[in-house]
Amino acid sequence: MTEQPLRSATYDVADLHEANELFQRNGWTDGLPIVPPTEDLVRRFVEASRLGPADVVGIEPVRRRRITAEKVAIAAVMAGGLPEYMPVVTALVRAVCEPVYGLHGCTASTGGSAPFVVVNGPIRRALDMNATHNALANGRRANATIGRALRLLIINVLGGVPGRLDRSTLGHPGKFTFCVAEDEEDSPWPSLAAERGVPASVSAVTVLAAESPHQIMNEWTADPREILDTYAAAIRANMLTYSIWAGNYALVIAKQQRDIIVAAGWSKADIRRYVFEAARVRRGDWRAVGKSAVAGRKDEAQVYAALRSPDDLLVVAAGGPAGGFGVVVPPWYGAKSLAVTKTI
Amino acid sequence: MSLKVLDPRLDAEGEAMTLAMPLERLEGVTIGLLDNAKIGTAVLFDHVQQILASRFGVREFIRRRKPDSSRPAPPEMLGELSAADAVISAIGD
Numbered sequence: 511m512t513e514q515p516l517r518s519a520t521y522d523v524a525d526l527h528e529a530n531e532l533f534q535r536n537g538w539t540d541g542l543p544i545v546p547p548t549e550d551l552v553r554r555f556v557e558a559s560r561l562g563p564a565d566v567v568g569i570e571p572v573r574r575r576r577i578t579a580e581k582v583a584i585a586a587v588m589a590g591g592l593p594e595y596m597p598v599v600t601a602l603v604r605a606v607c608e609p610v611y612g613l614h615g616c617t618a619s620t621g622g623s624a625p626f627v628v629v630n631g632p633i634r635r636a637l638d639m640n641a642t643h644n645a646l647a648n649g650r651r652a653n654a655t656i657g658r659a660l661r662l663l664i665i666n667v668l669g670g671v672p673g674r675l676d677r678s679t680l681g682h683p684g685k686f687t688f689c690v691a692e693d694e695e696d697s698p699w700p701s702l703a704a705e706r707g708v709p710a711s712v713s714a715v716t717v718l719a720a721e722s723p724h725q726i727m728n729e730w731t732a733d734p735r736e737i738l739d740t741y742a743a744a745i746r747a748n749m750l751t752y753s754i755w756a757g758n759y760a761l762v763i764a765k766q767q768r769d770i771i772v773a774a775g776w777s778k779a780d781i782r783r784y785v786f787e788a789a790r791v792r793r794g795d796w797r798a799v800g801k802s803a804v805a806g807r808k809d810e811a812q813v814y815a816a817l818r819s820p821d822d823l824l825v826v827a828a829g830g831p832a833g834g835f836g837v838v839v840p841p842w843y844g845a846k847s848l849a850v851t852k853t854i
Numbered sequence: 855m856s857l858k859v860l861d862p863r864l865d866a867e868g869e870a871m872t873l874a875m876p877l878e879r880l881e882g883v884t885i886g887l888l889d890n891a892k893i894g895t896a897v898l899f900d901h902v903q904q905i906l907a908s909r910f911g912v913r914e915f916i917r918r919r920k921p922d923s924s925r926p927a928p929p930e931m932l933g934e935l936s937a938a939d940a941v942i943s944a945i946g947d
Contacts, residue, residue, distance in 0.1 A: 524857075615923075
């Protein structure tokens with residue numbers, strides 16, 4: 511048990527309700543109620559991280575904000591999590607502090623992204639994370655509060671307050687939480703983390719600065735190429751209507767489509783190669799979507815690929831058993847932020 | 855029942871950035887203008903430069919444009935700007 515003192519300032523409040531009102535009044539939350547970060551709770555969360563409270567988990571590279579285990583624990587308590595979630599949250603903080611993630615830029619940008627978090631490995635089961643029905647949305651405590659803990663840290667430790675450092679024009683609902691576990695038990699493919707070099711027995715998080723997910727539907731084919739053509743069409747739509755620049759896209763493929771793709775003998779690598787070729791637009795295509803003013807600035811025959819290479823595509827198996835659905839998760843802004851994987 | 859709750863911010867521990875002291879006067883000084891590379895910044899700075907020179911007597915300007923709007927200015931660019939008495943950074947979004 512750690513003996514190191516906690517360093518945060520403290521406030522005396524009458525009860526739980528008043529604690530929440532204090533945080534709401536001061537803008538220290540995302541708008542939803544918080545669990546009050548009392549000293550006892552924060553200590554328990556710090557201990558679960560196996561760090562001391564003053565240990566620096568990560569340093570945001572632009573403004574040099576040092577994110578201590580104590581502040582991570584406060585955010586994780588506030589988010590409504592459990593102490594055993596702490597290793598996931600600290601791995602997530604280490605990931606977003608990598609310079610290639612560009613945390614400051616994607617937080618401050620008018621583009622309004624959210625960290626899209628994928629959890630892999632044994633810890634998913636240990637924390638009872640959801641990877642099936644409603645995989646990207648509400649229902650399970652770990653998914654909900656791990657993603658929210660990162661948001662509360664961005665608000666309180668980095669100053670990512672809307673209208674202040676966070677200049678998002680619109681943002682999207684994933685800014686509350688956007689955390690999925692991969693359905694490794696029901697997929698023959700290597701996990702996302704395994705494809706990114708992490709041994710299957712080791713848990714890991716992968717995070718991507720992402721725009722809102724775009725759901726696709728195709729349940730009328732047994733040909734994996736046709737299924738992936740639908741995803742590629744959604745990516746092309748994003749390139750034309752949002753941002754044409756290449757970067758990390760993620761596909762979340764649910765069970766029904768996965769079964770078809772697997773039955774055809776396709777691996778995740780096959781998926782990546784196919785989408786790499788299919789997700790391309792011509793600059794001149796901008797004319798059909800109201801962007802003729804910029805289409806003609808360069809050669810309109812020029813072809814733009816959504817991915818710099820097949821490896822830019824993150825393929826995740828998750829979602830309920832029925833329905834020919836999947837989602838495309840687009841990047842915040844091309845390759846200005848890259849996906850980062852960290853072991854837990 | 856009463857509770858003691860912890861402050862979630864870094865600001866409360868004195869790690870927040872603070873505003874630099876303002877210049878006492880603008881006449882005769884050198885002002886750095888750091889363009890964040892968004893499309894409207896050059897137009898904005900042309901205007902700001904004109905006002906600072908004609909109305910406030912600013913003597914010299916050091917104008918630099920960041921290579922990437924989403925990343926910090928390179929150290930050598932900050933080094934060049936350090937010759938100014940004050941620097942204005944702007945987003946021309």
